[in-house]
Amino acid sequence: LRGKGRIDQQVYDQLEEAMILADVGIPTTAKLLDSMRNAVKEKKLSGDASELANYLKDEIAAVLDVGDTELSMEEGPGNVWLLVGVNGVGKTTTIGKLAHSETRSGKKVVLAAGDTFRAAAADQLELWAKKTGADFIKGASGADPSSVIFDAVRHGVAQEADLIIADSAGRLHNKANLMEELKKVRRVAARPPGKLTEVLLVIDATTGQNGLIQARLFTEAVQVTGIVLTKLDGTAKGGIVLAIASELNIPIKLVGVGEGVEDLFPLDREEFAETLIG
C-alpha cells in the first residue's frame, strides 16, 4: 500500500501497535484508524507518516474533548466531592492532593473518612488532612460510611466550609453488595445541606480493558461526573480513557503524576495524545 491516497502498511502498523501498547483497546484503535484511512482516501490527508501521526493525535484530543473539565463548585458552603473506584487506584492520595490545591486557592476544606472498612484508611487520610490544613471527620472503624459522610457534611456546612471531599472504600464493581453500599453513600452525600457537585471515578493508568467496565458500572451506580487518571508518571499510558470518554461521555478532569501533594494536574488533551502514540 503505497503512493497517493494510500497508507504505507508499515506506518499503519506502527500507529496501530502504539495504540494497542497504550491500552487504547481494539475497538477504539480500529475506529481511530478507520477515520484516518478515510481521511486519506478522501484526499484530506497525504500518506505521509508525520502527517498521519498528527492527524491521529488531533483525533485523540478530540475524543477526550467531552463535557466540562473544570471541577464543579457552586456558590456557598457545602459542596461535596465524592471519590470512588476499585481498590488501590489512588482515591485517598488524590483527595490529599485536592485538599492541597483547594486550600491553596483559598477554600475551606473538610476531608471525610468515608472508608470505614480498610485497615488504617482513616489514619492515612488524616495524615493528608494534617499535611494540607484541611479539617478532618472520621467515624468509628466499621461504622456505616454514609453516616460518616453525613456527619462530615453537617460539620462542614456548620463551619461554613466550601468543600467536603469524601473518601470511599475501594471496591470491585462486580460486587453487587458493595455497589449497593456505594449507591447509598451517594444518596446521603447528595442530601441537603450538602450539594454533591462531583463524583470522581479514579482510574489507574496501568489498568487494561477492565477500566471501561469499571467506568460503566460505577457510572451506572453513582453517576460519575469526571475521571481522575492516576499513576501517569509510570510507563503505562492510560489509553483506556479514550473508550471511557467516547462511550460514556465523561470528561477526564485530572491526572495524577506522582505520590506528592502537588502531583495532580488538569488533563492536557494534546499532551496526553502526544505521549500516547509517542
Added chain:
Amino acid sequence: NLTDRFEGIVKKIKSKGRLSEEDIDSILRDIRIALLEADVALSVVQDFITNVKQRCLSMELSKSLTPAQQIIKYVNEELTAILGGEQLRISYAPKPPTVILLAGLQGSGKTTTVAKLGRWFKQQGRHPLLVGADLARPAAVEQLRILGSEAGLAVFSEPTDPVSVARRGLEEALRVGRDVVIVDTAGRLSIDQVLMEEVRRVSVAVQPHYTFLVIDAMTGQDAVNTAKAFHETLELDGIILTKVDGDARGGAALSVKQVAGKPIAFVTTGEKINEIETFYPERMASRILG
C-alpha cells in the same frame, strides 16, 4: 464465547485432512483479538500465535471436534502450559528464618498480601514475623500492624529507613526465634531508578529466599514493563496475582509469566486475610480466553 465466534468462519472449511494455512490464519486472527482484549501483552500474543500456528499446520483433523474446537483446544493447552509448569513449593531454609520479600507497583496489594502470607505460614505451623519496611506511604506501617494484630501475627518496624528496617527485622526474627520473615516494601514505579535501587539494597540486606512480584490482575499492556524491570533488579522467584475476584480477564498473568519465567505462586481473591490461594493454570487459561 470463542468457539461460537469461530464457527462462523470455519463453517466454510470442508473436511480435508489438513486445514489450509489461510483457514488457520483466519482463526488465529480471532484468537489474537481475544488475547489482546484479555490484556495479554502484544509481544507475548505475537510469540504465542506463532507457536500455536506451528502446531496447527501439522494437525490432523479430529473426528470428534470441529477444526475451530480443535484449535481452541490447542490454544487452551498452550495457555495452560505457559501459565502452569513448575509449581512453586515453599522449601524452608535449613538455617531459619526463611526470608520472603514482596515488591511491586503502587496499590497492587503488597501490604494486604504480606498479612495473608503471614497467616498462611502460621497455618503451616510456622512462626512468621511481618516486617513493615514501607516508610513512605502515610500510615503504611499502621496498616500492617492492624492487619497483623487481627491475625495474631507479630509485626516489626521502626522509623529509620527501609534497608535498616529490613535488616533489623531479620535480626529481630533471629533474636526471638521466628522462622519466617515477610518483608513489605513501598509501592514503586519500575522506571524510578532511585526507588528500584532502594529495593535492590533491601534485597541485598536480607538475602531473601523468595522474592515475589505482586501484580494486579487488571493490569494491561504495562505488565511486561513491570515484570521485566523488577525481574532484572531483584531476580524474582515467583509472582503473586491479586484481585482475581474482579472481572478482569487477567491477561497480565500470561504476560508476566512469559517475561519473568517464574511461577505464579499465589493468587489473592479478596480483601479478607484468608483470601489467598494456590494458582490454577487451567482456570486462568479459560478466563483469559473468555
